[in-house]
Structure formats: C-alpha cells, structure tokens
Amino acid sequence: MANPCIESAKLSKKYGSFVAVSDLNLRIEGSKCVGFLGPNGAGKTTTLKMFTDLIRPSSGEALINGFNVHTDKRKALASVGALIETPEIYPSLTPREALMMIAEIRGVPSTERSKRIEEAVSEVRLEEWMDKRVGKFSKGMKQRICIASALLSDPTILLLDEPTNGLDPRGMSEVRGIIKSLKSKKRLIFMSSHILSEVSEVCDEVAMIDHGKLIVYDTIPNVTAKFTGGENIVEVELQRPIDSELTIKKIAAIPSIVTAERKNDKNLTIRFNGGSDAQEKILSDLVKMNIGVISYRPASSELEDAYLKLITSTL
C-alpha cells in the first residue's frame, strides 16, 4: 500500500474580506505524527474542516491520498478517521448503535463490526456505557465515543482537532497513549493542539500556522534548533539512578552533545547540536551505554520557545 499522504495545494478560505487560510501549501506523507500549531483563529480548525468536507475551500485543493476531498469525497475519506471539534451523536442511540452506523457507512466487513466496535470502545474505556443512550453522556464521554468512531475502520490517516479537548487528565493521558500506539501501527496522524507538551510528547514533526499562513513545517528538533542557537534539548529518563559523575562525563563526550546535566537521580537534560539524525545517534549511543534509558524526548519548553518566537514574529 502506498504511503498515506495529505496535501493542501494553494488552499485558501475567505469569509468576505477575512482570510482564514491563505494559499496553504503543505504536503505530509508517510507514517508519522504531525502537530498542527497556531494561536486561536490562526486557521487550524478551518484547514482540518476543509480536509473533512465540513467547509469548502474558496480556492485551492485539499487532497488525501491524491483524491480531492470536495470532488471525490468518498475516495478521499475512505481511509481517514477524523475528529473535528466535539461532535454530537444522535441522542437516542447507544454507543454500540452509533458506532455500528459508522462501521456500516465505512464498509467495515459485517463479520468484523462487532469485534471492532468492542475493541474501539474498550480502547476509550467506555465498555460499561456501551448500551446506554448517548443523550445522557458528558462531553468527555461523547468525545471518547467520537475517538472510538475515528479508530473504528482502522484508518491509515487520522485527522484530529484538539483530540484531548474536554477530557479529564486521565482521559488526556489515555488519548495520548492511543495516538502513540497508532504511530507504531504505521499511521499518518495530523493533529491540532494548543498543548505544546502534548505535541512534544506524541509528535515527530510540527506545522505552524498563523493568520492563515504556514510559517514552518519541519521535525521538532529542527524547528527548536532554529530558535535555540542551533542547540536542541532532549530529556532522558533512566530506569536506574545514575551511578557516578563519570557516567555523566561519558554521556557528555558523545559526539554532538554540548552539555549533559543531571536533573535528579534518574533524569538528564541533554543539549546537542544537529537535527534528527544527531538525535537518533545520541539515543543509539545512550542505549549502548546500558544505563537503562526508558524515555527520550524533546524538552517541551524548547518547542514552546520556538512557538512563541515564531508566532510573535508574525504579529
């Protein structure tokens, strides 16, 4: 199967004289998670709505796997799961019925429907509510059902508009876990979010938009490097306490690393030069040192710094 791909070609949306999205050119291809960032009113949701037929472009094209969403919707959205804003479900239906409707519309084979629905509902932890009417559900519960509906057909592309919006902290954590697990299943995930730590945690790349224009699209390390004097920062979590200063010195000696600082017994902050290649090499060297690396991720504050500098510069 070809790589999943979404592309906007000179995509614009105007409301009278107000330009919500302006000549957006963006092509995202392959299995990865891309965060879509920007301030309120930047055009994130408008862009996602144009990719899901909720609104029509004023000009340009929204393409999914090469199919135009507005002229060839059935083909374009056949392999897409989407969650835009907080959808409502027909109140008299139960989650099982609402998901069955989506499964039937999407052509999930009849022999697999019940199993897939149970798996999807289990993933969002609403098994007990499976046969209760949706009308009585809280906003967070409805959001979970909608996430389940986006996952139901095992889509290769997921378009998510602030997917953790309306969820409690546990729900947010669970949704992040779901997104991470989907990354390992070779999916293309394009998600908007205001929570930069969330984007740092789950995304490989970011696209930033402001005033309807694309400002940057690159890997998180490359984006942060541009705004931190060429240095990137990763946070490393270890399973065992670091035994000596010698280990710190050995880590600091790894090529590309500028500094390695101990935050506490099991956490390090590493500053390094270079992009994702350097980041990958450092991780590989750390693993070879057998110091018990259990987590390795870009520092969220770096992305925040980059975000604030980029957005401020366009004000």
Added chain:
Amino acid sequence: MNETETISENKVPSSLTQVGITMKYTFLDYFRSRRFFILLTITLAISALLTFIVGYYRPASFLASNLSFYSGWWGNSTTFVVVLSGIFFGGDAISGEFQNKTGYFGIPNPIRRSSIYVGKWLAALVASTIILSVFTAITLGNGMYYFGSNVPYQFGESVLFAWFYLVAVLGFTFFFSSLFKSSSMSILVTAILFLFAFTLIETLIADLVQIEPWFILTYGGQIIGNVLKASYPPSTSVSSFGPGGQRTFITYNVTISEGLAIIGLYFVITAILGLVLFERKEFT
C-alpha cells in the same frame, strides 16, 4: 450511485446503501425520541376527541352516510396530522445537524451529503407514515363501527392523497430546515407557515384579489377533503351579492389533477433546493 470505493481494507458501500444505513439509524433515533411519542399522543388525543364527539353527540353531519362520516372525520383533521408530522420530523432535521453538531459526527466520513439528506428524509417519511397509519386505522375502526365494512373508495383515494401531501410537506420542511442553522428558528418558521401563513395568504389571494392560489401547497392539499364530498366541488363557483346582485364573488376549488400537480411540483422543487443548500452549507 452504485459505485464502490476500495482504498483501505474496507470497501465503502454504494451511495444507495449508505442512504439505507442513514435512514435506518435516523429512524431509530426518531422512533425513540420524545417528539415521536408526543406526536403519537396528539394523534391519539385527536382521535379520542373525535370518537367521543361522534359517539356522544351523534352529529347528523357525520352519520348521514358513510362518505359524510369519512369526510367529517378524516377530511377535516388529516392535513393537521400531516403538517404536525412535517414540523416534528422535518422542522429541524437539517438545521439540527449544524446547531446540535451531529453533522460533525457523520459528514467527515466517506459518504455524500446527499446520501445523508435523502436518508434522513426517508426516516422522517417512515416515522410520519406510522403516525398517519395510526390515524387512518382509528378512522377506519370508527367508520366500520358505524357503517360496517362498506368503506367508500373515495376514502382510499383520500388516504393516498394525504400520503402524497405528507411527501411534499416533508420536502418543504427539509428545505426550510436547510435554510437555517438554528433548530428552533427553522421549526418556528415552518410551523408559522403551515399553521397560519399559508392559509392566510390563500384566503387573502382567493377572497380579496380573486386569483386562484395555485402556488400555495395547502391549496393543493385541499384534494384530501374535497374527494370525500358527495360531489366534487367545481373548480370555480360564482356567487352574487349586494343590491341587485351587482357584485360577484368567486370561490376556487382545486381539481384533483391541479392538486396532484401542485403537490408534485412542491416536492420536486423543494427537494432539489434543499439538497443544493445542504451540499453548499458550511459547518463554520
């Protein structure tokens, strides 16, 4: 409409099948909704009231013949039941997708908007037909109590015309529902139009301007009652009044062919307009 798309492992069904799926689940939602039971209760209340009035007061206008019975019972009340069904099931069918955000659940799927529109319309038609069938059954039950199984064929025609009228009313209410993004506004406007405005305009145009109101749907709907009259009223009747009969007054009655044409045209035009509006409307 019979094409299928195979992009991922799932085979997206044809648009026609998706219409059926949308209809099935929308009907389930309607059937369990409070509004279905409210409408059923209103229909049963109208039937109970008529049963009591005819049974207790034995009005001659009802009991003179089997045709006059069905004319009095069915001819005077059916349009009200039909219009209420249209308002209850069609008034906010499309606007609700925007205001209640249910559209955000269905639209971002590989399904044409027209399939959603038609599926919802069919669900409303099935739900309304159930209500109309209940009223028809009670009418028949009472008619057979008083006149035995001798049911005039005109009643069958009238039931058919009432169903055609229902089809057009639902087409119209869906069209109006597509015009608005507010559910309450679309229900209110539709109710005002059918319960007051159309009748008022029809009366003003026919009585004051003396023009046949062939462009009003409720005028076309008069065939439901007219067909049950002992002799079908003439398309125009002129009466004179004033000193020496100098002034004349024309009363218009829609003919069956005119009525069917008005009903059919209303359905076709409003269905097309409603579909176009829903296709173009944006979830902003």
